[in-house]
Amino acid sequence: MLRGVIAKRIAQLGIVRHGLALIATVLLGGLLSAVLVRFAPGFDSDEQELDLHLNSQSIQALRQARLDQHNIFHFYLHSLNRAAHGDLGTSISLGQPVTTLLRQRIPLTVRLVGLGLATAWLLALGLALSAAWIRIAAYDALNTFLSGIFLCLPAAVLALLSVLWRVPAALVIASIVFPQLYRYARNLLAQGYASPHIITARAKGIAELRILFWHVIPVAAPELLAVAGISVSLAVGTAIPVEALCGLAGIGHLAWQAALARDLPLLMNITILVTLVTLLANSTADVIGKALRGHEA
Amino acid sequence: MRIGRATTWRGAACAVLLLVAGVSLAANWIAPEGYAKQYREAADAPPSHAHWLGTDEIGRDRFARVLYGTRISLLLAPAAALLSTLMAALIGGLSGYLGGAWSRAAMAVTDLFLSLPWLFLLITVRAVLPLNVSPLFSVLVTFLILGLLGWTSAARVLCATSATLRDSDFVRQARASGIGAVRLFWMHVLPNLKPVLYAQFWISIPAFILSEANLGILGLGVAEPMPSWGSLLKELEGLVSVGEEPWKLVPLILLAIVVTSFQFVLARQEEAAA
Numbered sequence: 001m002l003r004g005v006i007a008k009r010i011a012q013l014g015i016v017r018h019g020l021a022l023i024a025t026v027l028l029g030g031l032l033s034a035v036l037v038r039f040a041p042g043f044d045s046d047e048q049e050l051d052l053h054l055n056s057q058s059i060q061a062l063r064q065a066r067l068d069q070h071n072i073f074h075f076y077l078h079s080l081n082r083a084a085h086g087d088l089g090t091s092i093s094l095g096q097p098v099t100t101l102l103r104q105r106i107p108l109t110v111r112l113v114g115l116g117l118a119t120a121w122l123l124a125l126g127l128a129l130s131a132a133w134i135r136i137a138a139y140d141a142l143n144t145f146l147s148g149i150f151l152c153l154p155a156a157v158l159a160l161l162s163v164l165w166r167v168p169a170a171l172v173i174a175s176i177v178f179p180q181l182y183r184y185a186r187n188l189l190a191q192g193y194a195s196p197h198i199i200t201a202r203a204k205g206i207a208e209l210r211i212l213f214w215h216v217i218p219v220a221a222p223e224l225l226a227v228a229g230i231s232v233s234l235a236v237g238t239a240i241p242v243e244a245l246c247g248l249a250g251i252g253h254l255a256w257q258a259a260l261a262r263d264l265p266l267l268m269n270i271t272i273l274v275t276l277v278t279l280l281a282n283s284t285a286d287v288i289g290k291a292l293r294g295h296e297a
Numbered sequence: 298m299r300i301g302r303a304t305t306w307r308g309a310a311c312a313v314l315l316l317v318a319g320v321s322l323a324a325n326w327i328a329p330e331g332y333a334k335q336y337r338e339a340a341d342a343p344p345s346h347a348h349w350l351g352t353d354e355i356g357r358d359r360f361a362r363v364l365y366g367t368r369i370s371l372l373l374a375p376a377a378a379l380l381s382t383l384m385a386a387l388i389g390g391l392s393g394y395l396g397g398a399w400s401r402a403a404m405a406v407t408d409l410f411l412s413l414p415w416l417f418l419l420i421t422v423r424a425v426l427p428l429n430v431s432p433l434f435s436v437l438v439t440f441l442i443l444g445l446l447g448w449t450s451a452a453r454v455l456c457a458t459s460a461t462l463r464d465s466d467f468v469r470q471a472r473a474s475g476i477g478a479v480r481l482f483w484m485h486v487l488p489n490l491k492p493v494l495y496a497q498f499w500i501s502i503p504a505f506i507l508s509e510a511n512l513g514i515l516g517l518g519v520a521e522p523m524p525s526w527g528s529l530l531k532e533l534e535g536l537v538s539v540g541e542e543p544w545k546l547v548p549l550i551l552l553a554i555v556v557t558s559f560q561f562v563l564a565r566q567e568e569a570a571a
Contacts, residue, residue: 028409036425152556154507155416156514157549160533237414241511245534255417256515259424267421271413279412 014290018283022276029275030268034076037264079268088269093261098269101254109243109250113235116173120231123174124181132189133212143186147179156241169246176238177231184227185220192216222289229285233278303564310561317555321368328361333522343544350544353532357522363548366524370506371555373440378501380444382451382494389452390490393459394482400456407456410449416511418446423517432523439518439525443505451497458493462486496563503559510552526552 054062082089088098127147131140150158158172192198193216201211236252243252251270258266320327340356342348350359392403410418422442430438462468463486471485506526512518513527514534521528529548536545 025405025409025412028405029412032409033421036422148557148560149553151560152503152507152553153549154510154514154530154552156511157530157533160514160530160536164536164539233412233414237416240414240416240420241515244515255420259420259517260428262424262428264425267424271417271421274414274417275409275412278414282412 015287018287022279022283025279026272026276030080030272031076033268033271034079035072037268038072038075083269089265091258091263091266093257093263093266098266101266102251102269102273105250105254108248109236109239109252112170112243112248112250113173113232113239115168115170116238117177117231117235119170119174120177120181120235121228123178124185127182128185128189129212131186132193132216133208140186143182147182150175151179154241155238156245159242159245162242163246169242169248172242172246173235173238177234180234181227181231185224188220188223189216192219195219218292222292225285225289225292229278229282232281236274236278307561307564310558313554313558314562317367317551317558318371321364321371324361324364324368328358328364330358330361332362332365332524333357334361343542350547354535359544359547362524362529363551366526366529366548367551367555369436369519369524370509370526370552373436374443374502374505374509375498377440377444377447377505378498380441381447381501381505382498384445384448385451385455385497386487386490386494388448389455390459390487391482392452393456394463394486396460396463400460404453404456407449407452410446411453416508419443419508419512420515420517422446423512428517430520432520435518435520436523436525439509439512440505443508447501447505451493451501454497455490455493458490459486462489499559499563503556503563506552506556506559 079089086099088102090097091101094101127143131143155172155176158175159169161167162169162172198211198215201215239250239252240255241252242248243250244256247253251273255267255270255274257263258270335356336342336348336352336358337356339345339348339352341354342352342356344351348358348360350363353359353362388403389407392400413421419442423439426438426442468481468485471481476484509518509525510527510530513525513529514531516531518527519525526548530552532545533549536542539546
């Protein structure tokens with residue numbers, strides 16, 4: 001009985017469909033990055049061949065190994081097969097297993113992005129709620145101006161200034177994510193307040209706090225959740241210049257190092273990881289949003 | 298009253314953009330020595346009568362570099378925006394109009410691109426191409442990448458708009474009167490996508506300017522000695538104190554002013570699209 005109810009709920013929320021779409025997109029993303037790696041100029045050359053200690057047989061073996069990777073599907077399937085066994089290959093530029101590099105760097109990025117996102121959401125929701133609550137044009141204009149300033153500055157410049165002024169790096173991520181969130185949240189709340197049922201509630205003399213928490217926020221919540229997924233993607237993207245310029249050894253820094261050194265196999269694995277994270281965030285937000293809408297209905 | 302104030306702001310923004318574009322286009326006359334000439338005896342000099350914004354650490358006139366850099370960024374960002382808008386119109390508009398499997402396939406590719414953070418996607422694709430290239434080639438590659446990758450979000454909007462138009466009465470009537478599919482798309486669907494296309498074009502310009510700046514600071518943008526806002530902002534890395542060398546912030550202030558002006562102009566385009 002219970003199992004049937006759970007299965008029905010899973011089907012209603014489209015969790016299986018989301019999961020399948022996620023797997024398909026990640027596999028497609030992996031194939032795309034494999035194609036890029038395979039056809040990138042310089043794929044066929046190997047610095048190891050210049051090593052004077054290698055004899056002709058060793059050089060021939062190296063060439064043969066590369067020849068095996070010429071077929072793109074063979075190359076991709078081989079990479080997938082290795083990945084399934086926990087082997088993501090070795091970084092060309094850093095000379096270390098990719099798995100080790102990722103394991104070392106993921107915690108810092110998770111902490112940085114998490115802190116940045118939490119700060120951005122607190123700030124955006126706080127300001128949007130207060131603007132909706134106070135309803136003074138000057139206060140609203142001030143908030144819009146503040147968020148507008150950050151919209152006009154590149155993340156990399158903010159990262160450089162954070163180093164100069166010794167501001168925590170998470171605040172840079174927050175300052176890039178916050179303006180987008182604020183504008184969206186403010187518009188949603190303004191729309192909510194303008195809806196007929198809120199005007200009726202006000203006319204009936206219901207307290208403002210009750211209107212906000214019982215009638216405005218629940219209506220805006222599913223759409224705000226959709227933005228939550230996008231905000232993760234934005235924060236992960238911002239982590240690259242922030243980590244690279246603040247000297248923080250996270251995934252963003254690793255991606256930047258891999259790009260500068262054209263360490264393409266490493267970049268391919270990071271691409272798959274980032275695709276997975278952003279898709280998971282978006283799918284989770286989507287499923288929770290659907291659940292909330294279903295609950296309201 | 299509010300509308301009048303907004304129009305004034307937009308007018309001022311357009312004037313600022315025209316002024317900046319005009320001055321940068323006159324770079325050859327204002328700074329005839331060019332952006333690469335070195336004044337070795339005056340390296341890293343503060344502002345003076347000869348060098349209004351001082352010189353950089355290898356003795357190049359910073360004012361000349363700002364002028365030429367502004368020209369490159371202001372000319373190529375709209376060019377990249379135009380390319381991405383055309384691609385969005387073609388892929389998004391056409392797939393929405395055709396519908397069915399075409400639409401699903403186009404949106405699957407769009408979703409794939411959108412699932413990656415924009416800056417990460419740029420860095421990955423830029424890294425795949427050779428990094429050690431001539432300055433002119435680096436300029437073209439940087440803005441081509443922006444144009445070729447920046448169509449995805451616009452394509453999604455255009456696909457939805459185009460799908461709505463496909464089922465509209467006037468398109469059905471045109472189809473019933475025997476107009477061919479290509480002519481129908483070209484003469485009836487595409488003109489109705491214009492407001493969305495204009496809005497997407499204006500949205501893309503400031504986004505591409507900021508993206509180029511980010512790439513430049515990370516060392517993956519326009520190569521030296523060619524200046525662009527990205528490469529000029531890279532100088533902020535060596536900044537010890539904003540108070541001691543405020544003139545180094547001029548490219549940043551100029552970029553912020555230009556992007557803000559685009560945001561004001563953009564508001565009008567969004568209204569038009571709505």
